[in-house]
Amino acid sequence: MANKRQVLDKISRNLDSLGISNTRGSNGEVEVAGITISYADADIAKPEGGVDDSASPFLGIGIGNPGIISMDLGGADLDTSEKLQVFHVCAGHANDIDVSNAATGAVEGRVRGHADLLGMGM
Numbered sequence: 001m002a003n004k005r006q007v008l009d010k011i012s013r014n015l016d017s018l019g020i021s022n023t024r025g026s027n028g029e030v031e032v033a034g035i036t037i038s039y040a041d042a043d044i045a046k047p048e049g050g051v052d053d054s055a056s057p058f059l060g061i062g063i064g065n066p067g068i069i070s071m072d073l074g075g076a077d078l079d080t081s082e083k084l085q086v087f088h089v090c091a092g093h094a095n096d097i098d099v100s101n102a103a104t105g106a107v108e109g110r111v112r113g114h115a116d117l118l119g120m121g122m
Contacts, residue, residue: 004028004039004067007093011037011069014089020082033082036072037090040098068110069095075103 005028012030015022022032029038069090078084078099090097097111 004041007039007067007069007095008037010093011089014092015086018085018089020085020089032086033080034074034076035083035086036074037086038070038072039095040068040070042067042096067095068098069093070098070100073099073101075101 008024008028008030012022012024015030015032020032022030025031025036027038029036031037071087071090073083076083078087087097087099091111094113096113098107099109099111100107
């Protein structure tokens with residue numbers, strides 16, 4: 001689907017531009033303010049446009065999903081202006097954002113990306 005490393009690189013560069021210190025983890029994830037940002041491939045359930053997905057699973061336009069940016073809060077909350085700015089940087093992409101908490105391991109919520117995929121590939 002999308003280029004995982006490039007999306008995470010862009011997030012890291014945007015944080016750098018804002019003066020927010022971040023590091024890269026061993027698996028390429030971005031670590032900042034106690035938050036671990038990673039990227040997960042999206043599932044393509046079914047293409048649109050009347051295309052038979054068993055024959056051509058990637059042909060339907062309009063179903064393209066750039067993937068999911070995952071934010072693991074590491075047992076904390078989005079309780080500081082820096083953490084909210086990190087969330088804002090992640091939200092500047094077309095991707096959905098899953099917010100999870102390492103304490104429970106469960107996704108606490110999904111923020112949907114822009115329906116017109118604005119910011120895709122940026």
